[in-house]
Structures are given as structure tokens and as C-alpha cells.
Amino acid sequence: xxxxxxxxxxxxxSSGINWRSLILPIAVILVVLFCLAPVLxxxxxxxxxxxxxxxxxxxxFPRRFTLEHYQQLFARRxxxxxxxxxxxxxxASTLLALGLGAxxxxxxxxxxxxxxxxxLAGVLIVTLFPPILLFLGLLxxxxxxxxxxxxxxxxxxxAAINLPLTILVMRSFFEQLPRDLEDSAKVDGYxxxxxxxxxxxxxxxxxxxxxGILAFITAWNEFIFALTFITRxxxxxxxxxxxxxxxxxxxxxxxxxxxxxxxxxxxxxVLLVLFFQRQIxxxxxxxxxxx
Amino acid sequence: xxxDIIVQRERRVGWLLVxxxxxxxxxxxxxxxxxxxxxxxxxxxxxxxxxxxxxxLSNYARMTQDGRFWQTMWNTSVFTFFSVFFEFxxxxxxxxxxxxxxxxxxxxxxxxxxxxALPTALIALAWTWIFNDQYGIVNDILxxxxxxxxxxxWLGNPTLAMGAVIFADVWKxxxxxxxxxxAGLQSISEDLYEAHRIDGAxxxxxxxxxxxxxxxxxxxxxxxxxxAQAFGIFDLIAVMTGGGPGGAxxxxxxxxxxxxxxxxxxxxxxxxxxxxxxxxxxxVAIAAFFLNRSRAKARGVN
Numbered sequence: 001x002x003x004x005x006x007x008x009x010x011x012x013x014s015s016g017i018n019w020r021s022l023i024l025p026i027a028v029i030l031v032v033l034f035c036l037a038p039v040l041x042x043x044x045x046x047x048x049x050x051x052x053x054x055x056x057x058x059x060x061f062p063r064r065f066t067l068e069h070y071q072q073l074f075a076r077r078x079x080x081x082x083x084x085x086x087x088x089x090x091x092a093s094t095l096l097a098l099g100l101g102a103x104x105x106x107x108x109x110x111x112x113x114x115x116x117x118x119x120l121a122g123v124l125i126v127t128l129f130p131p132i133l134l135f136l137g138l139l140x141x142x143x144x145x146x147x148x149x150x151x152x153x154x155x156x157x158x159a160a161i162n163l164p165l166t167i168l169v170m171r172s173f174f175e176q177l178p179r180d181l182e183d184s185a186k187v188d189g190y191x192x193x194x195x196x197x198x199x200x201x202x203x204x205x206x207x208x209x210x211x212g213i214l215a216f217i218t219a220w221n222e223f224i225f226a227l228t229f230i231t232r233x234x235x236x237x238x239x240x241x242x243x244x245x246x247x248x249x250x251x252x253x254x255x256x257x258x259x260x261x262x263x264x265x266x267x268x269x270v271l272l273v274l275f276f277q278r279q280i281x282x283x284x285x286x287x288x289x290x291x
Numbered sequence: 292x293x294x295d296i297i298v299q300r301e302r303r304v305g306w307l308l309v310x311x312x313x314x315x316x317x318x319x320x321x322x323x324x325x326x327x328x329x330x331x332x333x334x335x336x337x338x339x340x341x342x343x344x345x346x347x348l349s350n351y352a353r354m355t356q357d358g359r360f361w362q363t364m365w366n367t368s369v370f371t372f373f374s375v376f377f378e379f380x381x382x383x384x385x386x387x388x389x390x391x392x393x394x395x396x397x398x399x400x401x402x403x404x405x406x407x408a409l410p411t412a413l414i415a416l417a418w419t420w421i422f423n424d425q426y427g428i429v430n431d432i433l434x435x436x437x438x439x440x441x442x443x444x445w446l447g448n449p450t451l452a453m454g455a456v457i458f459a460d461v462w463k464x465x466x467x468x469x470x471x472x473x474a475g476l477q478s479i480s481e482d483l484y485e486a487h488r489i490d491g492a493x494x495x496x497x498x499x500x501x502x503x504x505x506x507x508x509x510x511x512x513x514x515x516x517x518x519a520q521a522f523g524i525f526d527l528i529a530v531m532t533g534g535g536p537g538g539a540x541x542x543x544x545x546x547x548x549x550x551x552x553x554x555x556x557x558x559x560x561x562x563x564x565x566x567x568x569x570x571x572x573x574x575v576a577i578a579a580f581f582l583n584r585s586r587a588k589a590r591g592v593n
Contacts, residue, residue: 027388028399035402038462039409041428042417058431104312111305112298119309126320128516128575130523132544133568136551137323138331160319163312192304221410223526225489228552239412243530255420262413273408277401280408284467285474 039266046070046259069256071262076257077241078234083264086237089151090219093158097215098208101166106196108167109174110182120151120171127164131157131224142229153229154237160221162215169286173207174200207223210283213276217269238265254259324568330561337555350562360563362538363546369453370528370542371521374460376521378517379510381461382468389469391478407466418459420447422531449539452532456540460527464520468513475509476502507585515578519571543567 045053047064052059073079108116147153177200185195226237236244237273242261245254273280303338331350333343354360389400406414421428422445430442445451487497503510525544528534534541534549543563551560 024388024391024393025492027384028393031385031388032399032402033404033465034462035466035554038414038421039405041421045420054426056431057435058426058428100312100315103308107305107308111301111308113302113305113309119313123316125572125575126316128519128571129320129324129520129568130519130525130544130571132523132525132547133327133564133571134319134323136547136557136564137326138319139551140326141318141322156315157319160315163316164573167312192301216383217408221412223410223412223529224548239410239526243412248547255423255426258416259420262416265413266409269410270405270410273401277397281400281470281474284470 015154037075039270042259045255046263048256050256058192069254069260070264072254072257075262077245079241079261081234081263082236082238082241084237085151086220086239086265087268089154089158090216092151093155093162093219094158094212094215096155096159097166098212101163101211102170102204102208103196104163105170106174106200107165109171110179111192120167123164123167131161131222135203135224135228138225139228147229149232149235151229151235154222154225157225158215158219161222163217165214165218166211169283170204170207172286173204177203209276210279213272213279214283217280220269241273308573324564327561327564327568330558331565333558333561335561337558341557343558346558350559351508351566353559354562354566359541359546360543363541363543366453366538366540367522367524367542367544370460370524370540371518372458374457374521374549375462375514375517377457377461378465379514382513383466383472383510385465385469386472386476389473401413402468404470406463407470409463411463411526412530414463415459415511415527416456418462419531422455427529446532447536449536452536452540456528456531459531460524462523464517468517471509471513471516472506477508479505487531504585504588507588511578511582511585515575515582518574518578522571522574 026130044060044062046069047065047067048059048062049064049068051067052062052064108120113119134157138153142148142153181203182195185199190198220237221239222237223239223243226240230236230240233241238261242265243257245258245261330343332345332347334346334349335341335343385403389396389403393399420426424430424442424444424447427445429441429445430439433439434442443451445455476577483501483505484497487501492500523544524542525548528540528542529545532540534545544567547560547563547567550556550563
């Protein structure tokens with residue numbers, strides 16, 4: 001299709017019509033439209049007045065704008081709570097995943113453990129398990145430990161879900177780290193843990209940030225555990241709370257507030273993507289391809 | 292002698308470092324799966340007043356007679372096949388576009404990973420609105436183009452509803468495939484194309500003879516990940532259609548969820564988990580076999 005290298009188009013340019021110089025911009029525009037349109041439509045809906053939202057034919061360029069739907073969200077629902085809950089659960093589980101995963105990755109990269117291959121294979125397979133396979137067993141754990149409506153019921157599974165990626169990405173990072181550093185640290189009298197904390201950790205911060213961002217995104221987006229283990233309204237996370245927004249009756253669906261909720265719930269992630277695009281791509285590819 | 296002691300101490304520290312992560316992984320992944328195997332041998336539902344009664348393999352026997360189970364298996368297969376198929380084609384196309392050099396490529400790449408990063412449940416709300424039968428933009432565009440005369444009830448028609456959730460899933464996860472394939476494309480040396488062209492190959496020939504074989508490991512990995520995720524799809528469908536209309540979009544995971552949470556039939560729910568798990572592992576094993584082969588081949592070409 002469009003894989004042929006630069007120089008082809010240059011030679012084609014002399015031979016009349018250059019299809020490639022037309023196809024590429026069109027393809028780029030299509031990609032951008034495809035990716036942005038649904039999000040932008042939801043953003044537009046969220047600031048339209050009710051009359052325009054339910055207008056037939058649809059209003060594409062509204063004359064009136066309103067923040068009423070956003071105000072409703074905060075007035076009728078504990079929406080700040082939802083946002084804070086999501087943020088807290090995602091942040092705590094990310095820190096836990098990094099705190100447990102990074103040392104494990106170091107050990108798997110550097111210290112000759114028996115059973116290393118088995119552990120790595122297990123970690124890899126586990127990344128393919130959909131959460132629906134786990135929720136029944138976890139429900140039992142949550143009941144036995146009476147963790148229902150407790151953030152731990154989300155933080156621990158989310159950390160576990162993010163552990164495989166953390167271990168794989170960090171392990172490949174540690175393997176690229178020059179061994180001399182640690183050897184000279186040992187000569188200086190550091191033990192393994194001391195070497196880790198004082199020499200390796202500072203060098204590791206960029207890789208930790210990369211995996212941390214991915215872990216945060218995964219945790220923020222999780223649905224089924226949040227739906228099952230948290231039932232108290234004030235403790236719900238954004239995805240679950242937004243999906244349960246309803247009107248007074250089935251016939252009265254609050255399109256405006258729903259759109260506003262999706263905008264607010266996706267905004268933090270849009271910002272993350274804007275600022276950390278490079279890290280996200282790097283983390284995703286090294287996490288998946290190393291497997 | 293001293294070296295042995297050092298190695299031993301290293302190992303002990305190593306295990307201490309691995310153990311916390313390992314315990315959490317075992318607790319969250321291994322325990323629930325093992326528990327499901329065990330629980331699937333018992334009857335525990337409203338009929339037994341939620342106490343466990345050992346019934347052997349009767350839950351599995353019941354599954355063979357359960358039309359709804361087979362229906363959801365079929366729905367899951369249809370959803371998985373079509374969404375992964377279209378995601379792959381689109382994802383490959385997007386990756387090829389993003390691999391070209393053009394102005395503003397950085398921004399386009401950022402835009403192109405956006406759908407992947409956004410919460411599925413919220414995106415499902417956006418798509419529900421887009422496919423709305425009265426005010427939805429899809430109907431509006433089709434009406435304006437004169438392709439239809441009255442609005443279509445997308446999420447209320449069995450076939451169209453399946454199409455709609457597949458479309459939404461394709462939108463959401465195409466970026467994942469294109470990111471992985473783009474990384475693969477970038478690792479293919481330009482020299483190979485150069486040499487191939489000097490030999491008189493057309494762009495289509497070099498795509499088939501160089502790009503595809505060298506990209507095969509990434510393709511298999513991307514498809515494997517996407518297969519597993521699509522097979523266990525829950526949030527997108529739960530929010531968009533709730534499995535409806537009339538169970539037309541109910542996938543296995545939605546069936547498992549309502550078996551456990553609505554009908555409180557824990558034993559049968561566990562059996563459903565076990566069967567889904569075994570199917571998944573089977574496919575993974577087959578894919579791993581192909582991955583090893585394609586990797587060996589790709590190495591051969593390099």
C-alpha cells in the first residue's frame with residue numbers, strides 16, 4: 001500500500017500525476033477525523049442547550065452554549081467524589097504496582113533465581129486473562145475479608161492487573177542498564193538492597209514514569225471490579241457512576257449530563273496522552289513485544 | 292566456596308524482592324481461577340439456599356443443554372472475529388500512514404492513540420448517543436445524504452446492534468494494533484526496500500515479500516492480545532446494549548456476570564468461567580506455536 005520509501009515518490013513526481021502526494025494527506029485527515037469525531041461530538045453535546053440536543057435534524061453549529069449540564073452533574077450527584085475516588089484508586093494502585101513490580105523486575109533481570117522462566121511465563125499468560133474470569137473468585141475474597149465498599153477491594157486487584165506490564169517493562173529496562181554500575185557499588189560496600197535504593201533507583205525514574213502512566217490509565221478505566229465491589233454511591237468511580245446516570249424515568253434520558261460526565265471522566269486521560277504520548281507508546285510496545 | 296555463598300545470598304535477596312509481587316499475582320489471578328474449578332463441581336444457587344452441594348460434573352452437563360450459553364458463545368465468536376478482523380485491517384492501514392514522514396506527524400500520532408487511552412465505559416456512552424434512534428448523529432447523516440427515509444433504531448435491532456458494538460470496539464482498539472505494528476514497521480531496515488527495488492520489485496511486491504513477513508511476529512502478538520480482550524468484552528456491551536435486544540449482543544462475560552450477580556447461581560457461573568478460561572488457554576497455546584514459527588522465519592529473512 002503506502003510502504004514504499006521516500007525516493008519512489010520523488011522519481012514519480014517527474015512522471016506526471018503523483019497519487020501518493022494526494023493519498024497521504026487524505027489518509028492522515030481520515031485518521032484524525034476517525035479518532036476525534038466521537039469525542040468532539042460528545043464535547044459539543046455537553047455544552048448544547050437541551051433544545052438543541054434533541055433537535056431534529058441535529059444541530060452542528062449551536063448558537064447558544066451552556067454549562068448547565070456540568071452544574072447539574074455536581075448539584076445532583078457527588079461528582080467530585082467520583083473524580084476523587086477514581087484518582088485515589090488509580091494513584092494508589094499505580095504506586096503499589098511500581099513498588100512491588102520494580103524490585104521483582106530487578107531480581108528477575110539480575111539475580112540468578114531458580115524458576116525464573118516459570119515466573120516470567122506465568123506473568124505473560126496472566127496479561128491475557130480478561131477480568132470476567134477473576135471477578136467471581138475475587139468476589140469471594142472480598143466477602144470473606146469483608147472488603148466490600150472498601151477501596152482496598154479495587155486497589156489490590158488493579159495493582160495486580162498492572163504488575164505483569166510493570167515487571168516486563170522494568171525487567172527489560174534493568175537488563176539494558178550497565179552492570180558495571182552495580183559492581184562498583186558493591187566494591188564500595190553496598191549490599192543488594194542498598195545498591196538498588198542508592199544507585200539503581202535514581203536511574204530508573206524515567207522507566208518508572210512510563211509504566212506508571214500506563215498503570216494509571218488502566219486503573220482509571222477499569223469497570224467490572226468497580227461495578228461489583230463498590231455499591232455505596234459516594235465511593236463509586238467515574239466510569240461506573242457515569243454509566244448509571246439516569247433520569248426520573250426510562251423515557252427521560254439525561255443526554256446532556258451524560259455527555260458532560262464522559263467529558264469530565266475522559267479529560268484527565270486526554271491530558272495524560274497529550275503530555276506523555278512518547279512514554280505511552282514506548283511502554284505499550286516494550287510491554288507487549290518483549291512477551 | 293565464597294562465590295557460592297554470594298550466589299546464595301543473592302538468591303535469597305532475589306526471592307525476597309520477587310515474593311510480594313508474586314503473592315499478589317497468585318491472590319488475584321491464580322486463586323480465582325483455581326476457586327472457579329473447585330466451585331464448578333458444586334451446586335450453589337437459590338435452589339440450594341446458597342449452600343454448596345457437591346454435584347460433580349452436573350454443571351457442565353447442564354451447559355450442553357443450555358441454549359443461552361451456546362447463543363452467547365456464538366455472539367462472542369461473531370463479535371471477536373469481526374472486531375479483531377476490522378481492527379487489524381484498519382490498524383495496519385493507520386500504522387502504514389503513521390510510518391510515513393509528513394509535517395505534524397507527532398500530533399497525528401498523539402491523536403491516533405487517544406481512543407485507546409479513554410475509559411471504555413464512557414466511550415460506550417458516547418457511542419450509545421451517536422447511535423441514538425431519535426437524535427443520533429449517524430441517523431442524521433444518513434438522512435441528510437438521503438440514504439434512509441426514517442431514523443434507524445440501531446441498538447434496537449439484533450443485527451444492527453451487534454454491528455454497532457463492533458464498530459465502537461473497532462474505534463476503541465484500532466490504536467492498540469497500530470501502535471504495536473508501527474513499532475514493528477520502524478524496526479524494518481530501509482536498505483531491504485532499497486535492495487528489493489533495485490531488483491525491480493513493485494511497492495506491492497515489497498509490501499508482501501518484506502513488510503508482511505517481517506511484521507508477522509508483531510501481528511501475531513497484537514492479534515493475540517486483541518483476541519483475549521475481545522473474547523472477554525464486558526464494559527462496552529454492558530453499557531451500550533446490556534446484551535440486548537433480546538440477548539442478541541449478550542457475550543459470554545455478560546452471561547457469566549448475570550448468572551452470578553442477578554441469578555446468584557455461583558456454581559454454574561463458576562463452570563462458565565472454567566469453560567471460557569480453557570477455551571482462552573487453548574487459543575493462546577495455538578497462537579504461541581505460530582508466534583515461535585513466525586519469529587524463527589522473520590529471523591531467517593533478517
